[in-house]
Amino acid sequence: MEEVKARLRPSPEERERVGGVASKALNAAARALADLGLEGEARLGGSYAHGTWLAGHADIDVFVLLQPGVNLEDEGLKVAGRALDIMGAERVERKYAEHPYLSGKVGGIDVEVVPCYRVQRGQWISAADRSPYHTEYLLSRLTDAIRDEIRVAKAFMIAQGVYGAEIKVRGFSGYLVEVLVLKYGGLIELMRAATSWRMGEVLALETLPAGFRPQQQAGALIIVPDPVDPRRNLGAAVSAWSLGRFIASSEAFLEYPRGEFFERQAPLGKPLEPEDVAPNSITLIIEKPLEPEDILWGELWRTVRGMSRYLESRGFNVLAYAAGEDERTIAVSLLLDRLSCCRVELRRGPHIMMAEARRRFLDASGNKGPIWIDEDGRMFSTIIAGERSALDELRAAIRDPVRIIGASKGLEGVLRSARILQGMEALRGDESARKSLGGLAYGRQLA
Ligand SMILES: Nc1ccn([C@@H]2O[C@H](COP(=O)(O)OP(=O)(O)OP(=O)(O)O)[C@@H](O)[C@H]2O)c(=O)n1
Known part of the structure; x- marks a missing residue:
């Protein structure tokens, strides 16, 4: 534990370097407020302010406390944008929590500028209003x-x-x-x-x-x-x-x-390798769409649940699913009890007293399977719908993913051009696929 602690503790040089960016950020946010003629105050929050960030992973959170009544998405974002501008931030991005905020890189360090309201404790308007109180509380303890x-x-x-x-x-x-x-x-x-x-x-x-x-x-x-x-x-x-x-x-x-x-995830039971679970799995690899992470993963989960329900309706059992990502792609792996199944479909016939229809039904059913009459006198037979492959089912379903599996609209495009791989094949593919299969090995359930 002592070794790990020493490794995670930021060095005095790092503290100084990050501290420099933090005071720059604080000043920039104060200037941005003045430039825009808004009443308010800038405060540092999050792990930097608390002194709990991990060596090499500092990110600086600046909360800009505005007067209630000011619009956070409008004026709030303007202040944030102006502040990042003053700092000379690069790669400025809009991010979302309950309301949007901005992040950028200053001297290689992530700086997030989050607009919120200055309120009395308990009179919260936005979720971020508590943060300055969190910082005040933690610093006292x-x-x-x-x-x-x-x-x-x-x-x-x-x-x-x-x-x-x-x-x-x-x-x-x-x-x-x-x-x-x-x-x-x-x-x-x-x-x-x-x-x-x-x-x-x-x-x-x-x-x-x-x-x-x-x-x-x-x-x-x-x-x-x-x-x-x-x-x-x-x-x-x-x-x-x-x-x-x-x-x-x-x-x-x-x-x-x-x-x-x-350093790495510990197995829950006997350590399994992705290879151990791969034989009965299907992996779907999609290009990462340009959407905010939270929205994307919310949509992805919903879609995976839809996929799993769809496969179940086609006679398969989805035992577990997991996802993984790399820079460019996201992979979802589904673990099934089997990858193909023989399916029998019920055919509903006419009532036994409808002579014409009865004859036609009997002719059509031929000797292909059992024919029976239920208590109400209606005739039934079955037809063998043939061998079904879960892989083919999914490939067919993603041609119209929104309608067939209830996928989110935002994912429609990438799903249509998804690659669908069976078992080990996926292990030779992207890093995302290896991770999603690894997720299955460790029992990583999304839902
Ligand atoms: N689910 C969350 C996420 C964030 N916060 C508030 O937002 C601050 C900053 O959170 P974040 O930047 O997400 O993480 P850090 O606490 O800074 O931790 P680290 O950067 O080390 O991951 C927190 O201190 C807290 O006040 C919160 O209340 N609830």
């Missing part, structure tokens, strides 16, 4: 020893694939890690506690207000009240998979503490 613990906790979660509240991961946000580590005093203590958390347990850092009742949220497995706003559950965004993965990895680490846990 954090010590350097705790900061070291937070960094190892983040690194552990990154390696286990459960760090980040974004839709793609649905894991632990930086702030949630900060709160949980503070609550338990360290990563090991957090891990020990996590192995015996109960369903819906309230994990509060501060004494809760009298009569506190957690909001009932569907799917929230743990309740971590935000110390600056106890009604907000910081654990709401953590998926069952991410929570489960964290608990299982913690259990494994406590039993076999090894540095590897900070």
Whole structure:
């Protein structure tokens, strides 16, 4: 643990370099406000302000606190744009949380400028309004020893694939890690506690207000009240998979503490290689569309669920699915119980008393399968619809993905030109395919 801590602790040179960019960013945001004649204030927030960023991975969050009534998407973004301009930021991009904000690179460091409102505690208008209070709260509580613990906790979660509240991961946000580590005093203590958390347990850092009742949220497995706003559950965004993965990895680490846990995902059971699961899998590789990450992954999940439902309706069993990405592509792998199946289809015939139709039905059915009459006198037969291949079914379905599998409109184009590969074939393809198959090996379920 000491070795890992030392590796993650930013050096004095890094602190100085990042600190330089941070004060530049703060000044630029203040100047931008003045330039646009807006009343407000710029504050640093997030892991930089808290001193909990990982060596080599600093990003600077500047919150621009505006007067209520100002439009965040209009004036807010203008201030952000002006601030990044003053800093001489490169690669300025619009990003989305609950409302849009801007990010750019200054001296190789990511700077995010997030407009929000200056409000009294509890009078939140936008979700980002709490952030300055988070920073104020943490700065009054954090010590350097705790900061070291937070960094190892983040690194552990990154390696286990459960760090980040974004839709793609649905894991632990930086702030949630900060709160949980503070609550338990360290990563090991957090891990020990996590192995015996109960369903819906309230994990509060501060004494809760009298009569506190957690909001009932569907799917929230743990309740971590935000110390600056106890009604907000910081654990709401953590998926069952991410929570489960964290608990299982913690259990494994406590039993076999090894540095590897900070580097790569630990297998839940016997380690499997992608090759082990590949034979019964189908991998679909699409070009990454130019959409904001959160929107893209939201759409992708919905589409994958649609695909899986479609295959089930065609007689296949989808056991699990997982996704992976590289620079250019996203791959989704589905694990099926079998890749082809022989299907029998029911044919509904006429009533036995309709002589003409009865004869025609019998002629048409010939000797191809059983014919029977139900209790109401209606005739039925079956026809063998032939061998179906899950691969062919999917290839046919993506010709009209919106209608057939209920895919999102935004993905229609890339789905139509998706590559669909069977089993091992995919392992020779893109890095994204290897990752999605690896996801299956580790039981990475998206839903
Ligand atoms: N789901 C989230 C995400 C972010 N925040 C707020 O936004 C700040 C910045 O979050 P972010 O930049 O996403 O992450 P960091 O905490 O800075 O962590 P790191 O950069 O080390 O990943 C947090 O401190 C918190 O106040 C939050 O409340 N809830």
